[in-house]
Amino acid sequence: MPNIRQELIIAAPAEKVYSAITRQEGLSAWWTPDTNAKPEVGSIARFGFGPAYFKEMKITELKSPELVKWTCIAGADEWIGTTLTFKLEAGDKRTLLRLHPEIGDQMQQQNGNNVTLLMLQHDDWKAYTSMYAECSYTWGQFLRSLKLFCESGMGRPWPTQHRS
DSSP, X not given: OOOEEXXXXXXXXXXXXXXXXXXXXXXXHHTOSEXXXXXXXXXXXXXXXXXXXXXXXXXXXXXXXXXXXXXXXXXXXXXXXXXXXXXXXEEEHXXXXXXXXXXXXXXXXXXXXXXEEEEEEEEOOSSOOHHHHHHHHHHHHHHHHHHXXXXXXOOOOTTSTTOO
């Protein structure tokens, strides 16, 4: 099965990033303003994208400030049954770079020493399709929005995620 992987460095404490991916106010600021969510295992988070489309995620695991896991239970057919995992690793730049040398280019562009590495896994896709490709690209845009929100207080949620 194909899986989406994204990694990015955010110049913010892990607690702040965790709050942005678990609380309604944070999710609304970087993913979609039409969000109904609460940080409770077993609850259903609903994310609206326009008047006729939404996704629902069952929150299956929360470990503050390190891990958030969802299972998609409603949305586009290709999304249903996929799992989304957000892993957070806080630390100083030198330690994170030693543990994750693949983030070297991102790390060079970071000011300050203490950062959070966010690793997104969107797993259990049935096939490499156009929807898979679009989602992989768009996750990059939304994670950029998350980074902006955590670092500056202003994200680029839907429908503005693709604007420069």
